[in-house]
Amino acid sequence: MTQPAGASDAPGPGALQPLLPSDPSQLAGYRLLGRLGAGGMGVVYLGRTDNGELAAVKVTHADQADQADFRARFRREVEAARRVVSPWAVPVLGADPDAPEPWMATAFVPGPSLGEAVRGHGPLPERSVRILGGAVARALAAVHAAGLVHRDVKPGNILLAVDGPRLIDFGIARVTGETGLTSVDMVVGTPGFLAPEQAEARAAEIGPAADVFALGCLLAFATTGRPPFGSGSLDALLYRTVHDEPDLAGLPDALLDLVRQCVAKRPAERPTAEEVAARLTEDTPGAAADWLPAPVVTTIAARSAAMLALPAIDATAPGVAPAAPPKPSRRGFLLLGAGAAVLAAGGGAYALVNSRRDKAGEDGKAPAPKVPDTWAIGLLADLSGPAKEIGQAQERGARLAVEQFNAIHKGKPFTLQLKVSDDRGDRGAALAAARRLTTDPAVVAVLGPTSDDTGQAALPAFDEAGLPLLTVSAGYNLLTLRDANTTVLRAIPNHIMAGTYLSFATTLLPQVRRPGVLQERTDDQYSWQYTGGIRFGFKQAGITPHFRVVPGRATDYRRIIGEMIDAGIDAYIHCGVRSTAVLAARALTELGFTGPKFTGQHVFGPAFLKEAGAAAEGWFVCAPVVDPVQRAADEKQKPADRKAVQDFLAAYRKRYGTDPAFYTGESFDVVNMVTAWLATSSAKGPLTRKGLWAALRAQKYTGAMGGYEFQPNGELKGVGTFIYGVENGAYKFIGGAPGYPNKPKTS
Incomplete structure (x- = not known):
């Protein structure tokens, strides 16, 4: 059986399909019994000769046969197949490249690929x-x-x-x-x-x-x-x-x-x-x-038996006569019932008003909807899994924002709650965790997710409900860069842009001329996107890096990085996760490499400092978040901006008795962005989920950690990536990553 041109993997004989009305019943001595596969260039049929021999008969479409170059390629395929003589290659039984619709028959193999x-x-x-x-x-x-x-x-x-x-x-x-x-x-x-x-x-x-x-x-x-x-x-x-x-x-x-x-x-x-x-x-x-x-x-055996049971020739499939409608199945009933339930709850256009209504007055007019006593912000986060430090930081920031809102407004125009759903960092549990929030009519918007994987898995729930999802840590590009995104607002750069800004940051060091870029594939989507951004950034800067890619299972980093050093690298960039960055840091130290070392978001955090120890010293780490303590001490800010972060810091210390972790301040800001819009807009009439994403996207909001402005597709405008240096076992804030490269001077 050969594949139809244009098909990636033709179905096996177990997937034999009936002939269509437009299909021939016979071709060059073969009775055609059904379709084995089809592609843009032609169809592969199961054929049988009068003596019972089965064949895979490949026929090209007439419009393709009219193209001289296509007919030449088909003729070449026939000639090539005929030239190969081996018991382990399917032989050609017959062919006619010059027929109105060129065809070729090969021996049929009733087994799977x-x-x-x-x-x-x-x-x-x-x-x-x-x-x-x-x-x-x-x-x-x-x-x-x-x-x-x-x-x-x-x-x-x-x-x-x-x-x-x-x-x-x-x-x-x-x-x-x-x-x-x-x-x-x-x-x-x-x-x-x-x-x-x-x-x-x-x-x-x-x-x-x-x-x-x-x-x-x-x-x-x-x-x-x-x-x-x-x-x-x-x-x-x-x-x-x-x-x-x-x-x-x-x-x-x-x-x-x-x-x-x-x-x-x-x-x-x-x-x-x-x-x-x-x-x-x-x-x-x-x-x-x-x-x-x-x-x-x-x-x-099953496929061979099915071939033996084939009739002399199958009837073609019905023409355009409509098939009788199937009887309703229980699944169809359940789906209909679920859809009715969504409509009853308002679905994507659910009005954020209490389902309770005032009784009709004596005049018989329908009562006006009552404003709810309690609305909610949802939090979808990893609170007990591999990224629980980030998830817990996000929960604390969101909870502080909700508590401050309630303290300021004291129930007017409403009281706000924080409803939390822990996805445990488990892709398989993320959709159910998301639906616990999206099906709650009190939830107006959700902060989350913590990670890329859980975000991809949970996204259908938010699209179905029309509920805004605002993330401060998931950088996977397709959460926002997809057709008609009306769900996600990303308060950090996507990984591709973050990689670009990291490469721009590297160009601030004039000695860098031959950076080595290692892509390791533990988290393949992250590392590939980060590497793609870095490649683009260095191209803009006129720098040619040395690239190296290794599987996620690789552990011999001394050998891998030794080969990169031998290739002449003068800087090292790690596109991968924390555990492999630790291996790289130790290998670079053991090999005596003295050039600058850079990495990105999936390495940033206290765990890298602890696990790499002294080998982390001197690394530069780009991350999409700001340290509130260092930001509060920055005297270069505008007085109003500095006061905002100082107020946040004081409130957090009073509430939790410690300094906030990374990602806390951004979570606090994003929730405040939502509640500020709710408080302002509630006086104008009933609010709905429908249109809320667009309204939030259009905002220009300034919070404790900086400004937030979004592109039409929900992506963050501006750079939003920050550089830290590891010094004495701690992260030292250096500043924002540049939005353009510094091109090396030519001598």
């Missing part, structure tokens, strides 16, 4: 991987002997059969050294399973070694269940492929060295496909199925 098998049943045992790798390596050796490069060796292009695996899909294969039908700057292949020379579109370097690199990635995936360069956005995968060390944790010793050699960055350092086959082959599957785990064999 490697990707389906691993996703459905978990990684394969070592023996299965060795047999799999040996067979695929021999198929690739045949490809290379035919003068071809496959260029798309991935789990979706390996089918598992009882008697062994099969390599499929020669749609982007090309003759070694050929570039005629592919742009020289076009990345061709599947990110995560392509070689660095493919990732950087170095066409002249793409040869058989690129397939061996992909084979190494394939073996790692089959053994561990995860791609060695992770997952995520296209740009992130391409970047890691070039700069990252593969994540090979979990590979048995017998496979580790071979896989590591296969995924070497330089093509010349990789073994040939023949060498891989020789090192992997201990036995062959023959005709037995015992080379695969039982659950995979069961899947193959």
